[in-house]
Amino acid sequence: MKLKRASQRIAALLCAAALLVNLVSTAWAASAFLRVGSASAAPGETRSVYVSGSNLEALAGVEGIVSYDNTALELTGAAMVGAFSALGTVNTETAGQVSFNGACLDGISGSQSILRLDFRVRPDAAAGEYLLGILIENAYNTGLGTVSLSGAPGVFTVTEPQTTTKTLYFYSGSSVSTLHKGEQVSITARTYGSQGLAAGKLEFRYDAALFTCVAAEPLSALSGAVKSLDTSRAGYVSAAFASKEEIPGGELLRLTLEAVADVDADTSVTFAASELYDTALAAMNGVGFTRALTLRRAEVTPETPALRVTMPAAARTNETITAVAVLDSGSGLAAADFCISYDTALLTCTGVKVSAGMESVDGVCIETNPKIDGGQVKFTFICAKGFADGAELVTMTFQPKKEGAVTLTPAITTSAVGADRRPIALDMCAASCEVKDPFFEVTFRDEDGTVLSRQSVRYRTAATPPDAVKAPDEAHHYELAGWGGDYSSITADAEFTARYTAIPHTEAVDKAVEPTCTKTGLTEGKHCSVCSAVLVEQKVVPAKGHTEVIDKAVEPTCTETGLTEGKHCSVCSAVLVEQKVVSALGFTVSGSVDGVTDNAMVTLLKDGVVAARGDVRADGGFLLSGLRIGAGTYTLRVDGGGCVAWEMPVALSDDSGSANVACLLLRIGDVNGDGTGAEDALQCTLDLQTLYDYLALRQVPGSFCDSADAARNELLVRYFLRLADVNEDGQVDILDYQRLYLLARNG
Structure with missing residues (x-):
């Protein structure tokens, strides 16, 4: 209950403040201000309130804030209106406030609404009056000068819920x-x-x-x-x-x-x-x-009588324009000299005469000036008693020179007077006419009547003739001689027909063309060198076809490639069947290795450079095939397995194409050639005996010199000496025997 009475007291204070504002606002009648409108509604209802300006003078922009009690009122919409709607913005993010910023480039004056606020009364709002305050932060006019602008608040009255018809x-x-x-x-x-x-x-x-x-x-x-x-x-x-x-x-x-x-x-x-x-x-x-x-009935102002020039509003340059000088009724004209001016660049005056009927009017005299070609038509009007009727005074004819807007402008060269010799008022009313060139249809036909071109051509301009060609016959070709008329300046619809001149052909010979193996030829023909008409047609001679020759196959060698069989034409040398390259056969080196074959490898070298390499099979055989190398003498080396390397020369040539060699591969100290060395103590004893015999007798064991081939025996002896050089000092002596003995004893 106390809370309700407090709310009522606050509402009463707000109402008093609003009344005070209304009293003060009368003092603002002559100054510019913004007023927040007032409204009333029951809980749950919606009302719109407008912020309006009064006594405004070229107001171009304004910023401000409208405040309201958000415990009683809910803001449902806000927008700048009127002249400020295009460039205006509003901000409603702060509860209980609406910030607005409006602008209008042309400015506004007088009284106008600038802002609309939509409020809904909250369902629990207490009845009473709620202040709608306004604060003007900035205002300026179209000259960007600051404007003194006051703010007047409004009141939103919350009523008791409606029970009667709204x-x-x-x-x-x-x-x-x-x-x-x-x-x-x-x-x-x-x-x-x-x-x-x-x-x-x-x-x-x-x-x-x-x-x-x-x-x-x-x-x-x-x-x-x-x-x-x-x-x-x-x-x-x-x-x-x-x-x-x-x-x-x-x-x-x-x-x-x-x-x-x-x-x-x-x-x-x-x-x-x-x-x-x-x-x-x-x-x-x-x-x-x-x-x-x-x-209110429209006020009618009496018209002043006038001398009027009348003529058609539109005309064509090929037509004569007739203009008439007309005097309004009621003028009372007694005497005046008139001049009607025209543009000589557009018109030529072809005649001036007193209009029919005026020559017989009693007491009226109209005299025309014969000089009419200088851009002026002059005439004098005299009627001593004053002329009160309306009448056509003078008729003029003009010939247009070109397109354009032509104007006939009347003027008084001496004062117009009435019967009492006093000046009278007389308006001068000119007339205008839009002159256009007419267009005419021009048709160009071939001599057989076929339409070649149909054109719309402007008056007094040239038509454009089409290309006209008459096909040649056996004896003549034809040149266009003309169109049977002048089309350089068209003044009416017209037709023109092509005229041709027959000219005998000028014969030129087309030489015969001999056929080739693949291209056809031509017989001799004739044509006209002027019109290119064919007089004697050249006929096609078939191509001769190729004369076939076989290109023999070339067998490949070990080092040189070969060729397959091919064919070519003996006349034009065209390749009919292309010879394809057959790869060189390459060399093959094969052989066998006696002795140790585990992890053994065969290498073919030329001047110390490896030319080929391969593994030794478990059975001691090896094969190096398809070797793309040059002919000559190579060194074959067999090594691996901790053995003394075997080296021997191998000669390769195109005649042989291959080489098969026997090689030996033993461990150092195996001088009896049984395939065992110092690792086997028993067998090593045999090696010691063999080495002793060699040192004592200088006799190489038979297994190293039993070949019928002396060169083979020489290789075997050199290999024996390398096996016997157990300490590898480059010579075979007692030191090698001692070394072998120690190896055998130590196992």
Whole structure:
């Protein structure tokens, strides 16, 4: 209870503050200010509040803050409106505040709304008045000068929940209040807040004898609603609408009328709203408005009589233009000298005469000046008693020279006077004519009547003839002689037909072409050297075909490649069957190794450079085949397994193509050649005996010199000496025997 009384006291203070603001605001009547509008609503209802400016003068920009009590009011929308809508922004991130920043390059003056705020009253809000404060932070005009701008707060009144039918008030906005025939007026129906409006019918009524409906359009407040518009009946416009959501406050419907009666009358346009329902489908009352309008008859200003020049509004350059100088009735003209000017670059005056009927008018004398080719047509009018009738005075004819806008401008060279010899007012009214060149159809035909070209050609310009060719015959070719007429300056529709001159052919010989093995030939022919017509056709002579010769195959050797059999033409040397290269056979080196074969390898060397390499098989055999090497003498080395390397020369030639050799591979100290060395003590004793015999008798064992081939024996002896050099000092002596003995004893 205490909390409720405190809330009521605060509300009363806010109300008092608002009243004080209203009192103070009267002092601001002459100064610029922004005022926050006021509104009232029950809990759960939504209202729109506008911030509007008054007494504004070229206001180009403004920044400020609107504050509200967010415990009672919920902000549901905020937007810059009117002239500030395009460049305006709002910020609603801070609870209880709306920061706004608006700009308009052209500035605004007078009174206008700049900001719309949509509030919904919270369901638990206490009844009372809540202040809507405003703080102006910055304002400037179109000259970027600072503007003194005051702020006037508003009040949002929270009422007790509604238990009776809600009433929605509609207000009018009008562009004008007084208008004349042909002028238009726009009348807008709007609300300030909608009290939950969701559906209804809006109606405008007007006097169809005074106005016609130019346009009727639903506006922004109805943008989200389903709506239908009826403008089918004169004097009546209606719009029905419905929406699931609440219709926001603002502009609903605009009617634009045009005055169709030239009368003095006071009338009105009435607006009514019916069948209104809120979002809860509860019926609502609607209070419309009447907009008073005043029609005024257009004021008629008496026209001053004039001398008028009349002529067609459009003409062609191939036509004569007839112009007439006409005097309005009621002029009372007694005497005047007139001059009608024209542009000599566009027109030539071909004649001037007094109009028919004026020569016989009693008391009227019109004299024309015969000099008419200098850009002026002059004539004098005299009627002593004054001429009050309207009449055609002078008729002029002109021939256009080219396209353009031509104007005949009348002028008075001496003062126009009435019968009392006093000057009278007389307007001069010129006349204009748009002169265009006509276009004519020009057709070019071949001599047989075939249409070669059909063109639209501008008056007095040249047509463009097409290419015309007549096919040659056996005796003649033809040249275009002309088109039977002049097409350089077209002045009417025209047709032209090609004319040809026959010229005998100039014969030229086309030499015969001999055929070749692959290309056809030609017989001798003839043609015309001028038109290229064929007089004697050249006929094709078949190609002769190739004369085949066999290119023998070449057998490959060990070092040289060979060739397969081929064929070629003996006449043109064209290859018929290409000879393909057969790879060189290469050399083969094979043989066997006696003695130790485990991990043995065969290497073929040339001047110390490895030419080929291979492994020795377990059975002692080896094979090096397909060797792409040159002929000559190579060194064959067999080594591996901790044995003394065997080396021997191997000669390779194209005649032999291969070599088969016998090799020996033994461990050092195996001088009896049985395949065992110092690792076997028993067998080593035999080696000691053999080495002793050699040292004592200088006798090489028979296994190293039993070959019938002396060169083979020499290789075996050298290999024996390398086996006997147990200490590897390069000579065989007692030291080697001692070394072998120690190896045998130590196992």
